[in-house]
């Protein structure tokens with residue numbers, strides 16, 4: 001097999017570029033036409049771009065007033081994004097800290113049989129169902145949101161870990177025991193590394209889940225927050241800004257997914273080769 | 275080296291499952307002296323692996339005992355290394371780290387265990403493959419690496435379960451010769467399981483044959499080929515009349 005040349009890559013990219021151009025052109029055409037009125041409901045790609053730039057800079061408030069404001073709602077758009085990412089980051093850290101040990105524990109048959117139904121139950125609940133209850137318990141600020149993300153993210157991680165543990169080859173365990181490993185080193189030297197590919201798949205599911213959840217959770221007191229900004233701007237008829245937020249949300253989700261896939265390729269490249 | 279004999283007394287084993295009980299081993303009494311290379315031949319399914327797993331401490335026998343010296347075997351331990359039929363190298367580690375892992379478990383410092391691993395990889399002819407992952411090696415190389423991993427742990431007793439069974443004839447013969455050299459050099463106690471009569475007679479200083487289920491030891495003879503007080507060189511053993519004769523008798527024992 002020869003390495004793809006730059007020309008090969010350019011040729012492979014071409015259909016994507018064409019499709020994107022067509023989509024943008026169609027969008028521009030719809031925005032320019034009178035198909036939808038009032039026209040602010042259909043911002044053009046350029047208007048969305050301008051809203052995006054404005055939201056990331058200090059700009060005059062407009063409407064004949066001289067005052068300069070910072071981004072949107074006193075935060076730049078990237079700060080809104082960062083606030084959301086921090087929430088899911090925190091929620092995921094707790095989910096990993098609880099989910100992985102729980103999954104490993106559930107690998108012990110008796111414990112798995114005991115706890116399995118509860119984890120299945122938690123997983124089957126749409127996380128947003130918790131929000132009212134969590135707000136009552138933890139208030140409307142970030143604590144309740146981080147709890148929500150934790151609850152959304154830990155079942156997939158625990159169940160993926162469990163799945164991985166159950167799939168560890170018996171002779172891998174036999175081998176490490178005959179090399180002198182006790183219980184703890186069996187877990188750290190074999191069970192965990194053997195399970196890592198499954199943990200990463202679980203993490204990928206969890207991140208996707210947490211991202212949709214955080215955006216939705218920010219409908220209530222979600223500023224700064226990219227989901228909160230998307231909702232607020234829409235409800236204030238700043239459609240261009242709202243669309244900009246939506247695009248940022250989508251692209252961020254794709255970027256997060258790519259990041260974990262990259263980690264999977266680096267850390268779990270051996271999967272399927274043993 | 276303080277080595278101990280392995281004593282198996284009144285060993286029986288039965289696997290119980292929903293379909294009923296399978297009697298795998300029947301009254302095995304066996305003493306392996308330090309430094310012996312005992313080969314155990316028998317048809318597949320006769321209980322050879324079961325006996326090996328019991329000696330390793332991986333399976334608890336239904337009745338009977340195993341002792342190494344004065345100590346009863348109740349669990350696996352680093353004093354009894356196992357080379358499994360299917361290589362069990364860890365794909366998330368490179369070959370060097372695989373060989374080091376037993377030493378790592380015992381807290382041997384990094385430099386020291388690296389040196390030991392390199393030496394053992396040298397012994398099995400894999401020095402160049404240290405940085406590769408197991409799945410990048412051929413079957414024969416994987417088996418060599420697995421042997422290096424056990425050797426690095428320096429066990430008194432090495433239990434080998436048909437380690438060369440899946441290899442092509444040329445590789446198998448090469449590894450057999452290497453194993454013999456290694457044994458003659460180190461004087462380890464080795465139990466080597468095989469379903470090949472030729473392999474059993476060629477390698478063993480003592481050959482055992484196990485009967486079909488339930489497994490029983492039905493043949494037990496020394497197999498040292500000595501000429502003028504010296505061991506016959508490994509590459510000449512197969513040409514000896516005694517070799518052919520013992521091979522015939524082992525084959526008869528397996529076929530009753």
Ligand SMILES: Nc1ncnc2c1ncn2[C@@H]1O[C@H](COP(=O)(O)OP(=O)(O)O)[C@@H](O)[C@H]1O
Nearest residue numbers: 289291296298317318319320321322323324325
């Ligand atoms: N874990 C097990 N559960 C039930 N039966 C088993 C188990 N392991 C082995 N056996 C049975 O015990 C007998 C001996 O098996 P084994 O020791 O693997 O034979 P060998 O290694 O000589 O081919 C076989 O009939 C096999 O089916």
Ligand SMILES: [Mg+2]
Nearest residue numbers: 322323324435
């Ligand atoms: Mg077997």
